[in-house]
Amino acid sequence: MDKGLKTIEPxxxxxxxxxxxxxxxxxxxxxxxxxLKINKGEFTAVVGASGSGKSTLxxxxxxxDQPDSGSIQFDSVEVTKLADDDLSRLRNRKIxxxxxSFNLIPVLSVxxxxxxxxxxxxxxxxxxxxxRVANAIADVGLESLKRNLPDQLSGGQRQRVAIxxxxxxxxxxxxxxEPTANLDSTNSHKIIxxxxxxxxxxxxxxxxxxxxxxxxxxxxxxxxxxxxxxKL
Amino acid sequence: xxxGQWSMAWRNLARNRRRNIATGVxxxxxxxxxxxxxxxxxxxxxxxxxxxxxxxxxxHVTIYKQxxxxxxxxxxxxxxxxxxxxxxxxxxxxxxxxxxxxxxxLVGMGLIGNGCRSVPFLAxxxxxxxxxKLRAHPEMKAWVPDIRDFSKGRGLxxxxxxxxxxxxxxxxxxxxxxxxxxxxxxxxHKAVVVADCLAADAKQKIASDSxxxxxxxxxxxMMAALDGEAVxxxxxGMTETNSSAIMMPxxxxxxxxxxxxxxYYSLWLKDPSHLDRELAAVKSKLKDAGLSVxxxxxTDEAVAPFYTGTIQFLGVMTSFIKIVLASVIIFSIFxxxxxxxxxxxxxxxxxxxxxxxxxxxxxLFVVEMLLLTLLSxxxxxxxxxxxxxxxxMLKIHFNPPGVAxxxxxxxxxxxxxxxxxxxxxxxxxxxxxxxxxxxIAKQNIAIxxxxxxx
Numbered sequence: 001m002d003k004g005l006k007t008i009e010p011x012x013x014x015x016x017x018x019x020x021x022x023x024x025x026x027x028x029x030x031x032x033x034x035x036l037k038i039n040k041g042e043f044t045a046v047v048g049a050s051g052s053g054k055s056t057l058x059x060x061x062x063x064x065d066q067p068d069s070g071s072i073q074f075d076s077v078e079v080t081k082l083a084d085d086d087l088s089r090l091r092n093r094k095i096x097x098x099x100x101s102f103n104l105i106p107v108l109s110v111x112x113x114x115x116x117x118x119x120x121x122x123x124x125x126x127x128x129x130x131x132r133v134a135n136a137i138a139d140v141g142l143e144s145l146k147r148n149l150p151d152q153l154s155g156g157q158r159q160r161v162a163i164x165x166x167x168x169x170x171x172x173x174x175x176x177x178e179p180t181a182n183l184d185s186t187n188s189h190k191i192i193x194x195x196x197x198x199x200x201x202x203x204x205x206x207x208x209x210x211x212x213x214x215x216x217x218x219x220x221x222x223x224x225x226x227x228x229x230x231k232l
Numbered sequence: 233x234x235x236g237q238w239s240m241a242w243r244n245l246a247r248n249r250r251r252n253i254a255t256g257v258x259x260x261x262x263x264x265x266x267x268x269x270x271x272x273x274x275x276x277x278x279x280x281x282x283x284x285x286x287x288x289x290x291x292h293v294t295i296y297k298q299x300x301x302x303x304x305x306x307x308x309x310x311x312x313x314x315x316x317x318x319x320x321x322x323x324x325x326x327x328x329x330x331x332x333x334x335x336x337x338l339v340g341m342g343l344i345g346n347g348c349r350s351v352p353f354l355a356x357x358x359x360x361x362x363x364x365k366l367r368a369h370p371e372m373k374a375w376v377p378d379i380r381d382f383s384k385g386r387g388l389x390x391x392x393x394x395x396x397x398x399x400x401x402x403x404x405x406x407x408x409x410x411x412x413x414x415x416x417x418x419x420x421h422k423a424v425v426v427a428d429c430l431a432a433d434a435k436q437k438i439a440s441d442s443x444x445x446x447x448x449x450x451x452x453x454m455m456a457a458l459d460g461e462a463v464x465x466x467x468x469g470m471t472e473t474n475s476s477a478i479m480m481p482x483x484x485x486x487x488x489x490x491x492x493x494x495x496y497y498s499l500w501l502k503d504p505s506h507l508d509r510e511l512a513a514v515k516s517k518l519k520d521a522g523l524s525v526x527x528x529x530x531t532d533e534a535v536a537p538f539y540t541g542t543i544q545f546l547g548v549m550t551s552f553i554k555i556v557l558a559s560v561i562i563f564s565i566f567x568x569x570x571x572x573x574x575x576x577x578x579x580x581x582x583x584x585x586x587x588x589x590x591x592x593x594x595x596l597f598v599v600e601m602l603l604l605t606l607l608s609x610x611x612x613x614x615x616x617x618x619x620x621x622x623x624x625m626l627k628i629h630f631n632p633p634g635v636a637x638x639x640x641x642x643x644x645x646x647x648x649x650x651x652x653x654x655x656x657x658x659x660x661x662x663x664x665x666x667x668x669x670x671x672i673a674k675q676n677i678a679i680x681x682x683x684x685x686x
Contacts, residue, residue, distance in 0.1 A: 056678075064585050064677035085589050092587020099681070103582035107243035117586040119237075165586075 010073075011173050011205050012038040012061050017070035019056055019228075030056035032228040033070070038207055040172070043199045046209040047216055048225040054209035055177055057225060061207065062095055062175045063087045075172065092121055096166030098176035098208070102158040104150040104165075111137060111146040114164045121169065136164040139198060156187035163194060167204065176208035180215065192218055241599040248575075251568055256608040258564035259657060262557050263612030264619060266653035269550050269557075271620060271645035277543060279639070282375035284539040285530050286366050287469055289337060289358060291498025292507060293514055294535050295321055298524040301534055304495055308340070309451045312493035313525070320521045321497045330510060332502040333369075335362040336494030338485050342448025344478060346408040346438050348429035353404070353446070353478045357485030357494075360389035366500070378467055385413035385464030388481055396484060397463035398444060403475035405465045409438040414463040417442060423459075446478075450490035458488055470538070471635065507531070561657065562664050569597060569668035580672060581680025590673040597669045598662055605661040609654055620644065 019031040030053045038044060038061070046054045059065035060072055063079050072079050074090065082090065091097075096117075104113045114136050118129045137146050140160040150158055159179060166174050176195070180188035192215050199206050216222055224231035245252050284290055296304070300311040313321070318336050325334035338357035343350040364387055366372065372380040383402050391397035391414070400410060423443040426434055442462040450456040460480065468477040486492055501510055507529050515527045533540040573580065580593055588596075620643040628641040645653075672680070 059678040062585065064581075064681070088584070088587045088589045090587075091585060097582070097585045099582065101578075103578060103681075105240070105579060107247060108240065112240075116583070120587055120589075120592060 008039045010037045011040045011075060012036075012207075013071075013073040014060065015071040017057075017060055017067045017072060019053075019060065019065070019067050021056075030228050031060070031067070034060075034225075034228070034230055036223065036230060038173070038205065040205055041199070041203050042221055043196060043206045043219050044208075044221040044223060045216060045219040046207065046223045046225060047211060048209075049211065052225045053228040054211075054225055056228075058175050058177050058207065058209055061173075062097060063091055092117055092169065093123075094172045096169060096171040096174040096204075098159070098162045098166050098174065098179045100178040100181045102150070102155075102162045102182070104158055104161055106150050109147050109149055110142055110153070110161050110164075113150065113161055114168050117165065117169050132168050132170070136168040139167060139202075140164045140194060154187075155183050156190060159183060159187070159191050160194065163191070163198070167198060167202065171204065173205045173207065176206065178209055178211075180210065180212055185214065188212065188215065237596065237599055238603070241596065241603050244600050245604055248572065251571065252604055255564050255568040256604055256611065259561055259605055259608035259661065260612030260615065262561040262564075263609050263653055263657050264616040265557050266554070266656065267612070267616040267645045267650060268620065268643050269553060270649035270653055271643040272641075273546060273550055274646050274649055275642045275644055276546060278375045280539045280542055282371045283379060283469055284536045285500065286369055286372045287376050287379040288536075289356070289366065289498060290530050290535050291334075292501040292504045292530050293499040293511060294528045294530070295497045295499070295514070295518070296495070296526045296528070298526055300496065301526060301528070308489070308495075309491065309493065312338075312491070312495055313497055315492050317523055317525070318494055318497065320523055321518065321525075324514070324517045324521065325497075325499055328499075328510075328513070330502050331499050333362060333365055333500040334498065335359050336482065336497045338482055338489070338491075338493070339495045340448060340485060340489055342446055342488070344404070344408065345445045345447070346410060347426045347443075347445070348434060348438060349408065350445075350447070351404070351407055352476055354473060354476045355446075355485055355488075356477070356479045357482040358388075358479065359482050360387065363387060363479070364389040369500075376469070379469050383465040383467060385415055385462075387464060388479065391461075391463055393481065393483065395463065396458065396460040397481065398446075398460035398484070399464040399466050399479040400444070400462045401468040401474045401477035402465050403468075403471075404477065405462065407475055408444065408462075409435055410442060410444060410462045411439055412442060413465060414442040414461045446488055448488050450488070451493075452490050454490070456488055456490060458484070460484070469635065471633075558656070558660060561660055565601065565661055565664040566668050569601060569665045572600075573597065573669055573672045577672060577675070577680050578683030580675075581677050581683070584677045584680065593673045594666060594669050598665050601661045601665040602658070605658055609657055613650075616645070 014034050014036040017031055017034040018029070020027050020029045034057060046057060048054050056065070060067055063074065066080060075094065079087065079090065105116065108116065111133050115129060115133045118124055118132060124132070137143055140163050142157065142160055142164065145153060145157065150161065153161065180191055183191060195206055196218065198204055210216070285292060295313070297311045297313050297317065303311040313336065322334070325331045335358065340355050342353055342355065344353040367380050367387065388397050388399060395414065397414065400408070405411060421441065424437050424441045426437045428434065444460050444462055445457060446460060447455065447457045466479065468474045482494070499514070511527060511529050518525050518527065528535045530536055531540065583593065623641065623643050629638045630641055631638040
């Protein structure tokens with residue numbers, strides 16, 4: 001190997017991934033043989049119309065759904081063959097999730113919501129946990145609201161909490177399914193700015209789905225998907 | 233994640249307060265009902281146990297001549313314990329460290345009269361000093377004070393043999409018109425002879441002494457009779473025997489039947505918790521001594537049919553009630569847990585996506601239900617405590633079939649009843665919650681995340 005060339009390692013690699021699911025009486029094919037490679041450190045957006053298969057693709061990459069056929073490698077590990085508990089461990093240690101509807105637990109404060117994924121990580125002691133939570137909250141600029149409950153926050157602030165929660169476990173990949181869909185344009189841009197900043201500073205790989213054209217110009221890579229097929 | 237898990241569970245309980253209060257009330261009242269049933273059954277069981285062992289003098293272990301239990305009534309001489317048998321058994325019992333009390337008893341039938349009227353009697357002959365010791369036993373004081381204490385008069389042991397003291401069951405005393413006992417009359421009082429039983433003052437004359445006459449067929453085939461003095465009135469415990477039961481010193485009853493035999497020999501144990509072991513030891517010792525006897529534990533249906541029959545009946549009845557109660561609790565918990573998991577399916581999906589395993593999800597809901605159950609059990613315990621005090625203070629008397637003088641309704645759950653009910657409630661809560669959460673924990677995470685969207 002040429003020592004002068006910097007090797008780009010893929011964090012996720014999909015080969016021939018197919019997925020169908022039943023919707024009422026009909027079978028819907030969501031993904032039709034997807035081949036995709038996401039490299040470490042990338043800031044990628046998956047774009048496509050509603051029903052094009054964006055969310056299904058993110059679910060496959062996030063190991064929360066299994067393909068009917070094909071191969072998905074996460075950090076060179078074939079995840080389609082992993083048992084449920086191993087997949088849970090992989091998600092907890094290596095993947096962060098940001099959801100369209102934030103999915104914060106209403107009875108937990110900001111810092112408790114952020115701490116949640118760390119509670120089941122036995123590799124982290126309480127002191128490390130507290131430090132990570134504090135850093136994650138600081139990264140999203142919510143130190144002054146850390147004791148607030150989610151219903152005391154605005155939509156943008158809630159999504160920041162969700163981002164802090166996704167980052168608290170120091171994941172290799174953060175997946176965001178339509179993270180700005182429930183936000184106004186100002187907050188949408190602020191969230192994307194924050195994600196971009198964290199991508200640059202923490203070197204975390206971001207992959208998010210969107211159909212907001214205003215955001216598409218701000219990403220380093222765009223992946224188009226239409227009717228379950230990748231478009232170049 | 234233990235500390236966080238309990239804290240989160242605690243706060244989650246507040247999320248749907250009305251539903252959780254309803255479920256908690258169902259669990260709490262169910263628990264209180266379990267305690268009430270358990271407390272009542274425990275009282276009845278203890279009363280029946282002590283009544284059988286001490287009240288009817290069956291003892292913890294009863295020794296009959298071989299086949300004596302079935303055949304004594306037809307061939308008493310052949311199927312009773314003779315002097316030799318009794319001496320061997322007494323020596324054996326005296327040498328057993330766990331035997332607290334022991335002694336022979338004779339039972340028999342005949343006619344008892346007041347000079348004008350004769351009615352059948354069922355006699356029980358016991359050594360007066362053994363009767364005294366049995367009545368002084370703490371178990372009798374605790375559980376059957378109405379059987380232990382005399383309605384009128386003093387115990388057989390208080391009178392010399394020459395008096396011929398006899399105890400009459402209260403019902404029989406009433407039938408015979410012997411409403412006063414020996415001590416109610418002066419020492420020099422003589423038995424009154426009633427010449428004309430149809431005379432207007434016959435009843436008063438009959439009641440003016442304590443003398444009764446016993447007539448029975450002796451074991452030697454002759455008719456025998458003796459005079460006795462009604463020294464005491466007692467409650468036999470059973471309606472069917474309260475109008476015919478008499479008790480008298482063993483020797484006096486033996487004199488009536490012209491025998492020195494006894495129907496059976498009873499042993500009362502200091503610690504009856506290892507009854508089978510004691511039973512085996514008695515059997516072995518008596519076999520070695522060459523005695524042909526049958527040895528029964530007090531729990532044997534043959535010697536304690538009332539106890540075993542009643543307990544079996546109560547067992548069936550309360551089992552049915554317990555099943556109904558358990559069903560109410562199960563359905564309340566299942567309904568509440570199912571609604572909760574459906575409402576929180578998106579949240580479960582989020583947690584699963586963050587790495588929570590299926591076990592973690594199950595744990596989360598079980599911990600919530602454990603907390604709710606704990607609060608409910610504490611509340612139910614308080615309700616039960618004050619409810620039982622109120623019921624016991626009301627001193628409610630009731631008349632179960634066959635029980636003379638009725639019973640006092642008393643609810644007093646023992647520590648073991650409370651522990652058993654608590655365990656049952658918690659086990660039901662955990663199993664029902666697991667059942668309700670089982671399906672959702674296995675659900676595809678992507679579908680869970682859609683929540684109400686699909």
